[in-house]
Amino acid sequence: MPRHRGTYNPENHEAYELSRSRIENFVKCPACFYLTQVKGIKFPSIPGFNINEATDVLLKRDFDKYRGTKTTHDFLINLGMEHLVPFDHPDFELWTQSMHFGAKGRMHFVHEASNLKVGGGLDDVWFNTKTEQLHIVDYKSTSQKTEGMEITLQDKWKAAYKRQMDLYVWVMQKKGFNVSSTGYFLYCDGDRFSNYSFLKQQEATMKFKMSLLPYEVDFGWIEPTLMKIKDCLNQTSCPNHHEECEYGQFLVALNI
Numbered sequence: 001m002p003r004h005r006g007t008y009n010p011e012n013h014e015a016y017e018l019s020r021s022r023i024e025n026f027v028k029c030p031a032c033f034y035l036t037q038v039k040g041i042k043f044p045s046i047p048g049f050n051i052n053e054a055t056d057v058l059l060k061r062d063f064d065k066y067r068g069t070k071t072t073h074d075f076l077i078n079l080g081m082e083h084l085v086p087f088d089h090p091d092f093e094l095w096t097q098s099m100h101f102g103a104k105g106r107m108h109f110v111h112e113a114s115n116l117k118v119g120g121g122l123d124d125v126w127f128n129t130k131t132e133q134l135h136i137v138d139y140k141s142t143s144q145k146t147e148g149m150e151i152t153l154q155d156k157w158k159a160a161y162k163r164q165m166d167l168y169v170w171v172m173q174k175k176g177f178n179v180s181s182t183g184y185f186l187y188c189d190g191d192r193f194s195n196y197s198f199l200k201q202q203e204a205t206m207k208f209k210m211s212l213l214p215y216e217v218d219f220g221w222i223e224p225t226l227m228k229i230k231d232c233l234n235q236t237s238c239p240n241h242h243e244e245c246e247y248g249q250f251l252v253a254l255n256i
């Protein structure tokens with residue numbers, strides 16, 4: 001049987017590949033998920049977040065200098081966390097590739113009860129020399145609009161970030177790695193308040209305030225959600241529009 005991805009095919013008995021962003025789509029709106037995965041309707045694309053992507057590339061490049069060594073980055077040493085060292089593994093680069101995650105060696109796991117192959121792309125993994133466990137690390141970028149506000153994980157919309165971490169730790173544990181239940185979010189906050197010159201003679205330099213936020217994962221939602229996804233994929237009709245979705249209410253009003 002060929003790989004089972006893209007539009008869902010109930011005749012294909014290979015595990016159906018779902019990235020964590022598709023799983024997040026289901027959590028947010030089963031109707032959107034169904035229309036995309038079962039009906040093959042492509043939703044309008046949105047432009048990429050290129051500056052966020054650039055901070056990811058630069059952070060990884062900095063941590064790569066210490067990958068597999070016995071020392072770590074000054075940022076972690078300064079926080080008293082010199083026991084966290086960027087982890088090296090023959091498949092590490094494959095784990096960071098979210099596109100085509102289904103291929104061999106990548107960051108995925110087949111959940112047999114739902115026959116879903118779930119995974120994604122990691123930003124980083126750090127090895128804890130004290131506990132000999134791995135920590136999954138996710139880089140995030142923002143620029144806070146209120147001066148002096150500390151970065152936290154409290155905002156309601158950051159539940160998606162937490163689910164991302166839950167899923168990645170779960171997959172890596174299922175792959176057999178000794179992964180800690182504590183993940184880390186490394187936040188870059190583009191500083192728009194401090195008094196510094198942004199524009200130089202030929203270039204501009206933005207400063208970022210950095211925060212490292214630990215997070216204790218919660219696996220409780222994962223398997224029930226995968227089972228609901230399986231049921232949704234095999235439904236013959238589209239679930240109702242989500243009651244809190246303004247677009248959905250609009251379409252219901254139009255009787256679409």
Ligand code: SF4
Pocket residue numbers: 029030031032240241242243245246247248249251
């Ligand atoms: S309109 Fe709203 S509720 Fe309907 S499918 Fe799209 S996001 Fe979901």
